[in-house]
Amino acid sequence: MPTTSDRRASRSGAPARPDGLTPSERKLLQLGLRTPQDLIVHLPLRYEDETRIHAVGGLVPGQAAQVDVTVIRSEVQLRPRRQLHAVVEDGTGRIALRWLHFYPNQQKQLQAGAALRVRGEVRRGFDGLEMVHPHIGRQEEPLPSSLTPVYPSTAGLTQGYLRKAIARALDIADLSDTLPEALREQHGLMPFRDAIRLLHNPPPDVSEASLREKGHPAWKRIKFDELLAQQLSLAIAREERMRQHAHQLSVRNGALEQALRSSLPFQLTEAQERVIAEIGADLTRAHPMHRLLQGDVGSGKTIVAAFAATQAIDSGQQVAIMAPTELLATQHFDKLMGWLAPLGISVCWLTGSLTGKKRKEALQAIESGSAQLIVGTQALIQEGLSFARLGLIILDEQHRFGVGQRLQLSRKGEEVATTIIPHQLHMSATPIPRTLAMTFFADLDVSVIDTLPPGRTPVVTKLADNARRDEVIQRVVAEVRQGRQAYWVCPLVQESEALQLQTAEDTFQSLAGLLPDLRIGLIHGRLPTAEKSRVMDAFRSGEYDVLVATTVIEVGVDVPNASLMVVEHAERFGLAQLHQLRGRVGRGSAQSVCVLMYQSPLSLIARQRLRAMYETTDGFEIARRDLDLRGPGEFLGIRQSGTDILRFASLAEDTQLVEKAQEAVGLMRSRYPGHARRHMHRWMKGKQDFLRT
Template sequence: MATNKKMSPTTPVQFLKGVGPYIAQLLEKKSVYTAWDVLFYLPIKYIDRRKLYTIKELPIEKKQSFIAKIKSFNVKTLRNRGRRLLEIKVTDGTGTATISFFQFNEGYLRKKFPIDSQVLFFGDVRYYSGSKTIAHPEMEIWEEQFIEEGDLSSADQKESFKKIYPFYSLTEGLYQKTIRSIIEKNLEDLLTAVEEESRSVRDSGQVQISLTQAFRYIHQPPEDADLDLLSLRVSAYHQRIIYDEFFYLQLGLLSKRYREAQNQTFLIVNEQKLYRKALGTLPFELTGDQKTAIEEIKNDLSSSRPMNRMLQGDVGSGKTMVAFLTALFAIESGFQVAFMVPTEILASQHFKNLLPYEESIGIRVELLTGSTSTKNRNRILTDLEQGNVDILIGTHALITPDVHFRDLGYIIIDEQHRFGVMQRAKLKNKTKFKDGEYSPHVLAMTATPIPRSLSMCVYGDLDLGIIKEMPKGRKPIKTKVFREKQRNKMYELIELQIQKGRQAYFVYPLVEESEKLDLKDATLMHQKLADVFKDFKVGLLHGKMKAAEKEAIMGRFKQGEIHVLVSTTVVEVGVDVPNSTVMVIEHAERFGLSQLHQLRGRVGRGSANSFCFLMAGYAQSEESRFRLKVMEDTNDGFVIAEEDLNLRGPGEFLGTKQSGMPDFRLAQIVRDSKLLKVAKTRAQEILRLDPELENSENSLMKKIMLERWGKRLDLSLV
C-alpha cells in the first residue's frame, strides 16, 4: 500500500508502491526492511534480451537469449564418469535445443519449469551430439504470450523487451517480475531520498558518477551497457557505491580515533627500574620485533593521548612477554594493570608464568575467574580497591560490577576479538578518578594475523604493531596430511616421539558421539587411544569439565605425567607446554585455516623438532583440500590469514557478532582493497582540515556518517 508522504531512506518497505504487508514479509527474508534496503537490493546477474534469436538462428559459442517451451526431462548416467546428467528438451517451432545440468535438483526444476511452460533462456550455446546445447543457463518463466513458430517480430520490436534485464536473488513466493515491478514503480522516488556529498570523492578533474546515477544504472542498465562488467559487479557504477560504503566507514573510524585522542590520560614516564630488573631475569633474549613493539608502546604511554594499540603476532611470537614488560612501566608510575583473557585455562597459565616475578622484582599479581572461591574473591577485590594489587589477570569476571580498581591505568586484552565491543567498553569504564574521568591506555592482542585490508575496516581506530620474528631456537613445524588408511603409520611416528620423552595432543571437533554427525569424538577416542598407547598415560580435556578438573589435567600434562592429551579445541588459545612436539587434528577438513594454524601453534614452542599431523576424512570438498595443502606448504600466519580471508570472507573470518565487522551491502574487502585505500586517504584529507566536522560544508557528510555508522562505532559524542 503506497503513501503520498515524501520518501526517506528509513521509509518502511511495505509503504512502497506495489508492496504491501504480504510482499513486505517476503522481502524481510532477504533483509529488505526500508527504502534504502530496496536500493541496495542489487541484481546478482543480468539476462541479455537486446537481441532475441530463434533456436534455428542461435549462433554457436556465444551467450544468447531465446524463448522456448519445455518438452521433456531425461536423466542419464554418464558411463565414463559415473555422474548424472539432466537433459531438458525445448522447442520454439523453428528447431529443438538441449538444456543440460550436471548439478541439479530435478524435483525443483520440474516444479518451477513444468512441461509446456514458456521459458526465457540465456547462456553459452554449444553444438554437442547433433544438438544446440546450453549448459546451466539462466532460466526465467516467460509470462507474455507465446510466439508461435519462432515469430519474434512482436517481441523483438518492443522497446520494453530489448533490454538487459536484472536478475535478483529471490525467496519462495517472490518472483523476478514482482521485484522488477517494485523497482520500476519506486526507483525515481527512491533516488530523490538518496543523500550524498560530492566532496566525499576527491575532484580529479573528471566527470564524477553520482550515487543516484550509479543506482539507476545498476537497476536499469542502458542498452549499451557492458554486460560482463555488470555481472561481475566491477562496473564504474558499482565502484561508486562501494567507494561510498568504504568512505563513510573510514570517516567514522578516523573520527572516533580523533575523539579518543582528545581524552585525558595518564602520562607514564619513569626510570624503568622494574623493566630493567625484569629484563635481567629473563632466560632468553628478546627478538628485534619484540624490542620494536616495546619501544612503540613506551612512546604511546608517554604521550598526551590514550594509547589504543593492536599488537598482532603469530602463535608463539612472544606477545605476552611484551605485554607484561610494558605493564611494568605503568606499575612503576603507580598505576594498576588489568589483563583480560578469554578462557580460564589461559588466565591460569598467564598467572603461573608471572608469579615468579612477584618476588624477584617486587610486584603483586592476582587471578580472578568465575571459579575463584568466594573467600579469595573477596580478599582480591578488597586489596584491588585499596591499590594493593598491581596486575589482575582474569576472564569476563573482570568486568562484573563489584570489581573496583583504585588506579587502573593500563588494560591488556588478549585475543580481543573473542570479546564483544560492550565487554571491552565495560573494562575501560573501570577507570574513574575523583578529579574527572580518564581514558586508560589499552593494548589489544591477537594471535590471528589480520590482513591489512581487513585491519583498515575493523581496527582503523587503532595503531597497529606486528611481531613476525620468532624467538631464537624455534624450528618450523613440519605438517603432513594423513588419510584414514595411514592411521597406524601416524601412531608409530607419535610413539617414537613419546619414547624420546616428548608429548602429544589429539584434538577432536566433538566432546561426545553425535547421532547426526559421523565424526570421531574426544571421549570415545580417549578410550581407544589409551589402548593404542597402552604403555603411556593418556588424558582427556574438554570444555564441559569443571574448571578445577581442567586445571588439574593441564597441570599434569605440563609436568609430564600425561604423555598424550586428548582434547577438544579448548586448547586452541594460548596453552603453552614446550615439551609437546606433536599436534594431531582429527577431521582436519572440518576446521578453518586460522583455527588449524592456532591449534598447530600449541607445539613447536621448544627447541625440539615438532610435527602437526592433519588426519583428513575421505569426504573432502575442493576447498577443504586446498586448506590442508596451504597448511602443509607454510607456517607463516600472515599468508594463512590472507588465504583464510579469501576463502571465508571477513564476517566468518573474524566472527561478525563479536568482532564488530561492518555489514557492507556491496563492498568486498579483499576484492575492493584498492578502493578502500583511496576512501581512507580522502577521509584523512577531510579530517585533517576539519577534525570534528564542524564546518557547515561538512554538515551533510557528518549527518550521513552518523546515520550509517554512529551506533555501530559508538560515535554518539562525535
C-alpha cells in the same frame, strides 16, 4: 515504502496491527531499510536477463535462459521420488521441466497446449536438457528493458516488493553527489546518480559479467564511496581519541620494570625491546593508547604485556587482562603470577567458574583497588563489577571477542566525571594482512614482534591421508620413546550424526587400547574448569605422554617438551585455527612436527588451506591467504554480530581503491567538510561503534 494497495489489503484482510506496519514493511526494517536513503544503497546481489527470449534449440548446460514454449505433456511421476514433470517445445527443440516440490496450481498451469514463458538454469538431465524449479509466466507479458536485479532479502519479503520499494525510493531520495567534482575527475569516477541508477536498472547492453564481478565503473564508484566513508570514520575516531583524556602512566623504567628485567631467566629479543618501548611511550601520553600488538604464535607477547602492566601499576593504576577462554586466562595468570607476584604485585583471578567466598573476595579486591593486576575472562565485564582505578586494558586474541564485549570492557574504565578513558592494548597471534591493516585497523597504532625467541626451530608440517593412520600412530610412539610428548587434536567431543568425525573421546579410548604402555590424557571444553587445569598441569609436568584434545588448546598452551602434533580431520579446521594449533609445538629446542591428517575427498577450499599450511609457516602469509578465503569478519570479531562493514569492496581485489580512499580523506576533511558529513551520513549509519573497538 508500501503501496496504497498493500496498505489497503493489510487493513481489509487482517486485524489491525498495533504499529501500523504491514508484514512487508516489518521485513524491510529487519534488513535495516528504514528510509529511502537506506533503500537506494541496498544494491543487487546479481541480475537475471529477462530482456530477451532464447531458442530452445540453442540452449546449453549452465546457461540461465528464458524461453516461450508450448506444453506437450505433464505428469506427476512417483519414481525415483514424487515430482512434477513436463516436456515443452518452441519449434526449435524440446526441454524438460521438473519440480521436486509443487502445488496444485502449478499442475493446472502445465496442461497440454498451454503457452508459457519459462525462465531457469539449463542443466543436463537423464533424457536431455532440463530446468529444475523454473519460474513460469505468461507469454503476453511485455519484456523488461533492463536486466532484472535480485536483491538481498529475508524470508517473507518478495523480490517484487523490494523492487517496487527501491524504485519509489529512487524517485524521492537525495541522489546528489557527496564527492566534489574535482575528486571525482581525479580518480575517474562516475557521478553517484548515474552509478546508483545503472546498478538498480542496468540496460541490456551492459556486460552482465562486469556487473557480476563488480568490475563495471558503476561498481567502482560505489566501492570507492564505501571505502572513503570507512576511512573518514576512522580518521574521526582517531581525532576524537586524541581529544579524550587518559591517565599519564609516566613511570617508565621504574622500580617494578627494573625488578622484572633482572628476574627474567631469558633475554628479551630486539623486537620485544622495540615494542616495549613503543607501548611505554604511548602510556606516558595524556590521551588513551589504542595499540595492536601483533606477534606470531610463540613470539613472546605475554612478557611484553607484563612490562606494560608494571608501568601502569608503578603509576598507581590497575590493569585488566581479558582472555577469550578460561584455559588461556589460566595460562596468563600462571605466567604473570610467576613473573610479577615475587615483585610484590597483587595478581587477582576472576572467571565465571569462581564462586562463593573466593568470588566475593576477588570483587572486593578489584573494587577497593588492592588487586593491582586482574586476569580473567568475560567475567570482567559482568554487571555490577567496578574497578577502583583502571588505567590499562589488555585484550588477548581480541578478534575472538564480540564488538559488544570489547565496548563493555572499554566502558568499565571510563571515569564519567573526568572523562578519563583507559589505555588499550590489543594482542593478536593472527597477523593482520596489509590491506586489512589499511582499512579496519587504520585507527590503531601497530607494533609487531617479527622474530621468534632464540632456540626456536620452525615446525615441519606433513600431510597424511586418514588411510595412513597406523603410520601416524607409530610416529607418536617413536616420539614418546625419545622422551618427548605429543598432542592429538580432534574436532568434536562426542559423536555427531551430522558429522561422522573421529571424536576426542573415541580417539582417547582407541589410543589407550592400542598403546597400553603410553600414558594418555584427555582434555576438552566440557570438562569442569578444575579438571581441565589438572590435566594441563599433568601434561606440562610430564605425567602424560600424549594429550588427546579439542581446540581448547588452540591458544596459550606452552609445553616445551611437546614436539609432535597430530590434527585429526584437518580439513574441517579454519586456516588461522590450524596455524594456532601448529604453534603449540616448536616451543622447545627439539625439531617439531605437525601432522595434518585429512579425510578424502577434499573440497577446493580444504585443499587450499592444507596447501597453505604445508607451504609456509609465515603467519603473515597464512593470514593473507586466510583473508582471501574467508573475508575480514573472522579477523575483526564481528562475524557473530551479523554485520558486514564492507558490503561491496573486496580487500583482496581493491587495494588500489583503498589507497585512493585514504589519500582522499585529508582533502575531504580540510576543503570539503560539508561533502564529508553528507558522505558519512549516506554510508556509515550505525557502524561507528564497530570502529571504536
